[in-house]
Amino acid sequence: VQLQASGGGLVQVGGSLGLSCVVSGRTFSSYVMGWFRQAPGKEREFVAAITRSGGSTYYADSVKGRFAISRDNARSTVYLQMNSLKPEDTAVYYCAGDRAPRQYFPYEFGYWGQGTQVTVSS
Numbered sequence: 567v568q569l570q571a572s573g574g575g576l577v578q579v580g581g582s583l584g585l586s587c588v589v590s591g592r593t594f595s596s597y598v599m600g601w602f603r604q605a606p607g608k609e610r611e612f613v614a615a616i617t618r619s620g621g622s623t624y625y626a627d628s629v630k631g632r633f634a635i636s637r638d639n640a641r642s643t644v645y646l647q648m649n650s651l652k653p654e655d656t657a658v659y660y661c662a663g664d665r666a667p668r669q670y671f672p673y674e675f676g677y678w679g680q681g682t683q684v685t686v687s688s
Contacts, residue, residue: 574682585646587661594642603657
């Protein structure tokens with residue numbers, strides 16, 4: 567399974583940015599997909615996840631109400647729409663997938679993209 571994330575960049579506080587992650591190599595609809603982020607000097611943390619069908623989504627409290635995860639199984643792509651961005655959202659964002667993660671911790675996901683930098687400037 568290969569994951570290719572894109573869409574990061576520099577944005578001002580309060581702005582919006584959308585990330586995409588294209589998955590190849592396996593049946594995309596078999597995978598729970600997630601987004602994680604890692605800021606300098608910090609551990610990688612959960613941001614959002616979406617079930618195989620897209621019927622359920624889960625968010626970290628820090629992004630709830632501002633971020634939205636979605637997927638298009640026909641395009642083998644998962645998205646993360648980020649609104650009302652804050653300086654503390656600055657991090658490298660990673661997409662990840664797994665057939666059956668028990669919890670939304672990084673170690674539960676077996677497949678990872680290369681990461682894309684998001685920088686929120688004040």
